[in-house]
Amino acid sequence: MVTDVDRAIERAGSLLGRLSPQAQRMAFRARQRRRAFFLQKLGRAALAAGAIIVGGGAFGLFIGPLGGTGVMLAGGALILATAGLLIWPHYPEANEETLVQTDLKLLPAQTEVWLAQQRRALPAPAANLLDGIGVRLETLSPQLQTLDPREPVAVEVRKILSEHLPELVNGYKRVPEPLRREVQSSGMTPDQQLVDGLKLIDEEIATMTRNIAAGDLDKLATQEKFLQLKYRDTDGVTG
Template sequence: MTDVDRQIERSSELLHRLSPQAQRLAHRARQRKRAFFIKKIGRVIMAGGAILIASVIFGLAVGPIGSSGFLVALGLFIAAALLLLIYPQYPEASTETLVNTDLKYLPAQTEVWLSSQRKALPAPAANQLDQIGLRLETLGPQLQTLDPREPAAQEVRKILTEHLPDLVNGYKRVPETLRRERQSNGQTPDQQLTEGLKLIDEEIAEMTRNIAAGDLDSLATQGKFLELKYRDPEGMRD
């Protein structure tokens, strides 16, 4: 790696750290993890309450549980607490989990997946990825009442579970040594990725406007959001 390459890498890392969108998305990710952990604590408290109530009922119906009964109840509480704290684990989003995610939760899960991908991308593409994440903040509430059987809902699902992951994963399959080399189309894979993400960002923005306006027919018939080379991960190798 030359000095120029090292400088570019350091600059990219700096942009990753300073991006306001990235900081906002990271903050939202921390909030989700914190909420998930708080729910776990709540389940532990409920389990402890249930064991305490069962012990009281047993004591009233049968007789005092005594020290041995107390130890049994304590052991049950510890076992339940450990089990509830370990399982379920925080769900990490992947392309497979996105496909199976309910529509109303899809934007949030996509946002989680985006956060896990940005470190593998060049700075301009990572910043574009952050912009898409912010778009999903607006799209998420709109999907809460959208019928999953609507053609518009199917279009949303196709973009978030197929085209966006295909674009990012296709880029990641390109060897790092080739990512800054111009291809036959005159662009580098880095540039193709950034342009593809920009098109997806624009399409999500258009979706948001159409859903807000109730123009679901227009949303369902849009077919312009990606050119063929961006839909085809192998197109980056041309």
């Protein structure tokens, strides 16, 4: 007998099968981040519960018995602390406001979450481009972990991810559905304008990734020359 749960699983599997490999990777990473976030909350709740239990035991051992009232208070504190830490904080949702406020190191991951939320509202060519941008963000993310947010390239990364990309997608979504495939005064349809804009953003992210990598390679080459000069000179003196 086929149940509603079986049908839901079948629909979910069918949908996943229709996603591009890039979209599947984005969905997988999103699930990983949510799982890690929950495990962090679970760990904090366990630590809080352990601290309350150990504190209650230490009080009873060194100061005096807790008594019925003390046990009730400790039990209540244990329940409240555990429940509170499991409920709060909520998993950070990605929207236009939160992207602007997100730390640069976390911005690519949050942008990926936001991109995944936009796929259904966009035509297939644009959705495929979003998937490709998500893959580029996967490469860009490690580069931003040590990048000074005040550097020009960091400022550009924040601007394109938290301003230009959302403005482009939201501008398209505001166009009424019947008009999205009609040629406008620009000689293009809104669908075409969206795709062209996403291509430009994709190329710009690729350029920024290369520029950051070039800067890292320059630093590595400089460090290598410094080490060569230092230790070769030292070897020469020692010899």
